[in-house]
Amino acid sequence: xxxxxxxxxxxxxxxxxxxxxxxxxxxxxxxxxxxxxxxxxxxxxxxxxxxxxxxxxxxxxxxxxxxxxxxxxxxxxxxxxxxxxxxxxxxxxxxxxxxxxxxxxxxxxxxxxxxxxxxxxxxxxxxxxxxxxxxxxxxxxxxxxxxxxxxxxxxxxxxxxxxxxxxxxxxxxxxxxxxxxxxxxxxxxxxxxxxxxxxxxxxxxxxxxxx
Amino acid sequence: xxxxxxxxxxxxxxxxxxxxxxxxxxxxxxxxxxxxxxxxxxxxxxxxxxxxxxxxxxxxxxxxxxxxxxxxxxxxxxxxxxxxxxxxxxxxxxxxxxxxxxxxxxxxxxxxxxxxxxxxxxxxxxxxxxxxxxxxxxxxxxxxxxxxxxxxxxxxxxxxxxxxxxxxxxxxxxxxxxxxxxxxxxxxxxxxxxxxxxxxxxxxxxxxxxxxxxxxxxxxxxxxxxxxxxxxxxxxxxxxxxxxxxxxxxxxxxxxxxxxxxxxxxxxxxxxxxxxxxxxxxxxxxxxxxxxxxxxxxxxxxxxxxxxxxxxxxxxxxxxxxxxxxxxxxxxxxxxxxxxxxxxxxxxxxxxxxxxxxxxxxxxxxxxxx
Numbered sequence: 237x238x239x240x241x242x243x244x245x246x247x248x249x250x251x252x253x254x255x256x257x258x259x260x261x262x263x264x265x266x267x268x269x270x271x272x273x274x275x276x277x278x279x280x281x282x283x284x285x286x287x288x289x290x291x292x293x294x295x296x297x298x299x300x301x302x303x304x305x306x307x308x309x310x311x312x313x314x315x316x317x318x319x320x321x322x323x324x325x326x327x328x329x330x331x332x333x334x335x336x337x338x339x340x341x342x343x344x345x346x347x348x349x350x351x352x353x354x355x356x357x358x359x360x361x362x363x364x365x366x367x368x369x370x371x372x373x374x375x376x377x378x379x380x381x382x383x384x385x386x387x388x389x390x391x392x393x394x395x396x397x398x399x400x401x402x403x404x405x406x407x408x409x410x411x412x413x414x415x416x417x418x419x420x421x422x423x424x425x426x427x428x429x430x431x432x433x434x435x436x437x438x439x440x441x442x443x444x445x446x447x
Numbered sequence: 448x449x450x451x452x453x454x455x456x457x458x459x460x461x462x463x464x465x466x467x468x469x470x471x472x473x474x475x476x477x478x479x480x481x482x483x484x485x486x487x488x489x490x491x492x493x494x495x496x497x498x499x500x501x502x503x504x505x506x507x508x509x510x511x512x513x514x515x516x517x518x519x520x521x522x523x524x525x526x527x528x529x530x531x532x533x534x535x536x537x538x539x540x541x542x543x544x545x546x547x548x549x550x551x552x553x554x555x556x557x558x559x560x561x562x563x564x565x566x567x568x569x570x571x572x573x574x575x576x577x578x579x580x581x582x583x584x585x586x587x588x589x590x591x592x593x594x595x596x597x598x599x600x601x602x603x604x605x606x607x608x609x610x611x612x613x614x615x616x617x618x619x620x621x622x623x624x625x626x627x628x629x630x631x632x633x634x635x636x637x638x639x640x641x642x643x644x645x646x647x648x649x650x651x652x653x654x655x656x657x658x659x660x661x662x663x664x665x666x667x668x669x670x671x672x673x674x675x676x677x678x679x680x681x682x683x684x685x686x687x688x689x690x691x692x693x694x695x696x697x698x699x700x701x702x703x704x705x706x707x708x709x710x711x712x713x714x715x716x717x718x719x720x721x722x723x724x725x726x727x728x729x730x731x732x733x734x735x736x737x738x739x740x741x742x743x744x745x746x747x748x749x750x751x752x753x754x755x756x757x758x759x760x761x762x763x764x765x766x767x768x769x770x771x772x773x774x775x776x777x778x779x780x781x782x783x784x785x786x787x788x789x790x791x792x793x794x795x796x797x798x799x800x801x802x803x804x805x806x807x808x809x810x811x812x813x814x815x816x817x
Binding site for chain 1: 634637
């Protein structure tokens, strides 16, 4: 079994989508449980990708192909996971706040969280506080990720947190924030639960908050 | 030499509110040469200040209305005129109007659509399939190109005696390629189809000189200098090369995809000031500075954790050590400490201030810096 999982993991790290897909199929045919493939093959591989990114060995292109390869493997086992007891690591809503159309950082965070086993609902860019609140009401969400790239749109993160608080949902969700102009200090000042400087550290933070 | 073809290398401009124009230009030229006259040049404006100062509140407008507002030639030029009315420009703070439709306007000259926000715009990716690369053609008759021309023309009519007119923010090369494909897609392309990326980047630089020359000729015909959003003029050909997407890629990828384009981009310029947008771009600086036509760099430490400048002193000293003139953006609160530990040689200070009195006082302080 270890050999199958090792092959899957290595292929994710190398960003080889075809090998991951074939590796997952081979593992399933060998009788390995889909949950095991996820928990012991795909997710640890993305953890390693995050480590390589943080250490400056991987850059965004390498991270993206790894996330894509992971997703190819995930697609293979998703129908089986629905029938097993495997639960997502948590449900997360992400979005770039109102007035801001930048999505690179937010997309990377969403991909890495998905790679870590979280279920993601991506609201896109230019998302109003009301839309965030509505998404929280519709889904049983554990974590919200708010992103802003501009100093001019950064205050909208605070407004969104305020809207979530006023809607009475604040106690039910953790909120993490990120984007170039943000800092840990600002995150604390506006009442966020955490700040992550990059996608990899957003995963660590999410695990720490709702793990 | 025929007078009409004679290349002038220095001329004077009368600007109300900036009586020290000639001396300011001398300081700028000394800086280009990594020298100092009486003091380093100072611009009393923070990097990207134009983003912060929304000229009119357009937040409530629809997408279409926002675009229409950005396209209102008279409004854009006259709002700028209003913003400088009665203002005295100290140090090397040149009043410059540059036509602005956002940083991805170069990509839009080939057909990419722009979506407008309050302070900037974003392009909609144009090349979804590699087959579409064949359709990419510079269109000097398209709405964005014509609008930049119209903004330039109207500003030139209004500027005499009041302000300089610059050219728009041109990002050819890899940043344009990213706008056409979408930045994350381009990152994937670098692994999936590197030859395709090279081909696309080649198209994104092929017409750069034509575009640059077109606007440069419009400005020079009206006795203008060569200047853009950075507000640092040249009597020759000033350009601001950059490669923001390089912050996301490895040195190997930058050498393969970014460097060859940069080498072509800077070729015909007399003054290239490379815009180093944060530590991600700075990680490629050794390679960038091997391009001999790069005359200076603008260091932007960024915001958030990367602000303020005091954590970047070693980096700036390294640039000075290489004889590279560098623009630094610092707060007035940091100025004394900065001057205590730094050699002024090669520095161009950008300091945001609240009023004229502060500017005059800072100038006096900086004059004593040696």
